[in-house]
Amino acid sequence: MISLFVDTALSYIRIALFKDDILLDFINEKCDKNMSSLFDVKVRDLFSRNNLSLNNVDKIYTVTGPGSFTGIRVGMTFSKVLAFSLNKKITPISELQVLASSKGVSGTLASLIDARRGYVYAGCYDSNLNSVIPDKYILLEEFLNCNKNVSYISYDSFEHISTDVPDIDFEKIILKNKDKEQVDHHVLTPNYLKLTEAEENLRKKKLDDN
């Protein structure tokens, strides 16, 4: 069984191929710009060097967020269209769980993604990638006050805390999620964890009006 893992939620193109849950090959490249332009080229490269075609994919794992709104949509659009074409479902995965898969760190991990203006996307995971504190969009200060005695993992740097740089363990992610419920490709939507600014403003306005 061939499985494909897709993650474009942060400034990385991460694509991994598995055969019977064993990592076959992967691409994990920093990509600050042109995610859309490079992503499909990397997919083609990965499949081609493993003598596989997209039609060989039996199972699709996709990171649905949180992270860069535009970034998430690149990998997810691809995955949704692939799943639609192959008539498959998709296993959604959190980017915060992906970060928590990091090798060389132990104990409970708090994954952090800078969401600007003092906010972070954050979640805590134990060493088996079980969620301890659910993923949320929260003020960093508030999150730190509630979550002590954890190690922080992030690509971003923050004042007052030291963070480890993630070293993603693709196999660990797939093993953790292999039995997770899959979602119909039509129904699957990104997990931004945050409304758009316009939606927040409208919501505030409606509350004020009431």
Add this chain to the structure above:
Amino acid sequence: MKDTYIFAIESSCDETSASIIKNGCEEIATVISTQISTHKEYGGVVPEIASRLHINNITLVLEETLEKANMKMEDIDAIAVTYGPGLIGSLLVGVEAAKALSMIYDKPLIPVHHIAGHIYANNLVKPLKFPLIALVVSGGHTELIYMKEHYSFERIGGTLDDAIGEAYDKVARVVGVPYPGGPLVDKLAHEGEDSYSLPMPLDDDSYNFSFSGIKSAVMNLVNNERQKGNEIVKENLCCSFQNRVVGIIVKKTMKALEDYGVNNLIIAGGVSANKGLRETFKVECEKNGIDLTIPEIKYCTDNAAMIGAAAYQLYLKGRFCDIDLNAKASDKLN
């Protein structure tokens, strides 16, 4: 000759659309998922919300299009997509979907300029006859284009500031008409009289347009009347505004046709649905022996059928692209 079927995707603004077009002129099936009701709450298109709705709807639109056509992706000869101009986040969803389909089914990928799409919506009415002048009028464009043959575009003039659709939307807001305001301003204009004194927009020998002056004039007029405690007669103001802008667009377009010795005129873009514009052009073209083509109302706004029609010409020329295609928020038509 074997028939050519193109599967086209359009997502440049607030419509997620897919279509299958045969030989560049026959619509087999088109699906348009519009977001207007969502954006209406915000008084205009919110780009991030548009992008979010595109990804939520994309596979549903693809599936419905194939079902409607009773076809499989294997029956398709090429995948076409609007790569720009438009809202970058919205474009990216369509572009990524098209690239994925191109890779999965090993089909050539055709990048289509959004305005070329609007122009080729007319090819779904009847085959384009050359040379022609194309008037593109939409929320983002007001341009006069000379085409001596298929997929050859020479811009001979255009707006120096606001697009005609922008001016309509602004006037709609000022007179208190809800989004999307353009069609309602057009409707009100037909119920009113040209009673307000508004300046004629840029009326020179060029093929250029300027609508910022008349837009400001409408705003000032409304403010002044309100300060005096006078009620604005919306219908009359819309009629006065529409008469000025349609008047100058028709005048400059007819001048371009005469100067270039061209007898074929096509009108394209969202504002080509404007009743005032359609009616005036019909009368003027009939008077001057000009062969006028205007898309059906359903092809005036954004849709993938027009992208498939334009893509066919690129297909014939073998103008394909690789899967490193990127979306472009702005790009010249050439």
